[in-house]
Each structure stands twice: as structure tokens, then as C-alpha cells.
Amino acid sequence: MLDVALWTVVVVCGLAYATSLAVPLWFQLHQQRLLIVTSGSMAPKFDAGDAVVLRAISEESDLKVGQIISFWPIGSDDLVTHRIVALRKLPDLRQDETTGRMVAQLDANGEQRTKSYVVTKGDANAEADVNATPVGRVRGVQLAVHKGWGWVLQWAGSAQGRAVMLVPPLLALATLELLSIGDARRARRARPAAETADRRMDELLLD
Template identity: 50%
Template structure:
């Protein structure tokens, strides 16, 4: 019974570490879906499998991508609805945004993607540079997100590691106590009376 608990909890911890690592070896990453904007393709609480890309120019309309929206610290996963070459903007005196010009005096163009959540009525307001696209979603695992988020949290890791460690510690204490009981008890040897010897004068 004790070893069953140890193996179960330790195995759960090992799986929570090994599964993301296994995907990482394939150049893939697991992302937890936190909103329903891509329903029914993926739902909140699912895990999306992201394939990293080396050449963003290979993106196509219809693919589901994960990207950093300009000025945001949160990743977004939406579907590509358009690809365009747009001028790179820079701030001019007075705060107005104007196209950046190249040596030939022409606006510098960069590839951008327009995206939209499948469950949203309108596309995202801003285009995203291809350089901010992290990868393409190639699969999903329904319901994995809640388990993975818990397993990777401090509470989850403590819950998985504490029981086996405590049980192993208890087993060690029991073994030490049993070893002490098995040791023979040594009785002191009887004391022999030695008569006093008086030298004759």
C-alpha cells in the first residue's frame, strides 16, 4: 500500500515534467488555452500544441497561429485571415505615426498577418508583424489545461512530492527503530570480589 502511494504520486510528477519535455524535443510547445475566442477549434481549459517555425513567410491564410500582439505581454492564439505587406511606422515629431522610408525614399514594407478568433464576430483590430508570430497550432488535447496548470503550480508540485517524501521518511524511521530493537542487549559482566591482601610487617 505504501509503495503504491509513493509510485503513484512520484509517477504523476514525472509525467508532468516528461510530457512538456518530450514535446520540446520535437520543436513543439504546449500552451494552455485560457479563453473561448477560438471555440470550437479549441476551448478554454484545453492544451494547444504549438509547432515553432523558422520561416514565418511560410504562413498561410487559414492557419491557427500563436503570436505576441504589438504592445502586449500576453500570447494570443487566433486564425490567420489575411496576409499583407504594410509600411513600417515610426513616430514623427508631434507624436504622429508616419511610414519609415528607405534609402530610395520609398516606404519600407514588412509582412503582417491579420487574425481573428473563430468565435469572434470581427477580426483583431491590429495587424501583427510576422516576426511576432511564435508558431502554428498543429493539434490540441481537450481538458489537459487544468491538469497541466495545476501540476506546474507550486501547490501541485508540493501535493505530488510531499506524500512520497513523507512516506519514505517514515519508512526510514521505522527501519531505524526496528534495527535498534534487533540489536542484542549487552548485560554488564558480574563484578568479582577481590580480597584485600595485607602485607605482613
């Protein structure tokens, strides 16, 4: 029974660890990405602890008002997932190195260049996001939501989660190895006694 329990630990924990690796990989192979939601700004569509499936955009025309996108806000490296409420063409501004002021960029004909921006808003927020975001900073468009997956994936990727999934099966395998060594030793000890008994039986038969 002990062997069965130990092998159960090995199989269950091994499958859990393999699944934690296979799920994100499956989405990557399908040109998609799982994003863990960390705030409630899009409630009730999704909330903290859910996982959002993203598809990267290849063209600016892929973006439509009403879509939910993940993007890097200007001046931040943290992904935000909000809904597009407007698409706009705004002046292409660059900071002047001498004055520090934002200056409009001109094309070869001397006309002001524009860039495409998205205006976004969290469904749970009263106001739209303060800054519009350049289309080039959009990471992807939301395809689906998996409730509660985020907490599980976050835990599985943490040091604690990996320890829970990997340490017990390693200990179980070590215990199984020790049990196997013990059985082999007992078998070796029993062999001389059995051989002695066989010789005695042979002597009795010869007499």
C-alpha cells in the same frame, strides 16, 4: 501491508511528478511547445483548459490563411491564439520622436517600405482582431490540440500541485525509515534474549 501502501504512494506520486516534467520536455526536444489555452475565443476548435502544440515558423512563407497561430499582439506580452483570415503588406511606420506621429519609413530609393502583417480572428468572435500583427510577433503555428491537458499541466506546475506530488512521498519515505529504525531496535532487544536462551540450552545439553 503498511510498507506496501507507503511504497505505492512513493511510486505513484513520483511517476506523476516525473511525467509533469517529461511531457513539456518531450515537446521541446521536438522543437515544439505546449501552450495552455485560457479563453474560449477559439471554441469549438479548442477551449479554456486545453493545450495547443505549437511549431515555430522559420520563414514568412510558412504562414497561410486559415492557419491557427499564437502571437503577441502589438503592445501586449500575452500570447493570443487565433486564426489567420488575411495576409497583408502594410506601410512600415515608426513614431517620430519629435512630433509623436507615426511616419512611413523609406528605403534607399526613397520608396515607402512595407512590412508583412497577419489579420487574425477568434473562431468564436464575430469580428476580426482590431490590430493587424507583424509577422515578427508570431510565436508559432498550431499543430495539434490536446483536450483537457491544459488544466492538468497548469495544476502540476502550481505550488499546490507540486506539494501534492512531492510532500506525500517524502512523508512516506520518512515513515518507512522510522519503521526500519524501529524494526532494528526490536531486533537488537530480541538478540540478548535469544542468546540467553541458547546458553541455557547449551548448559542443559552439557549437564
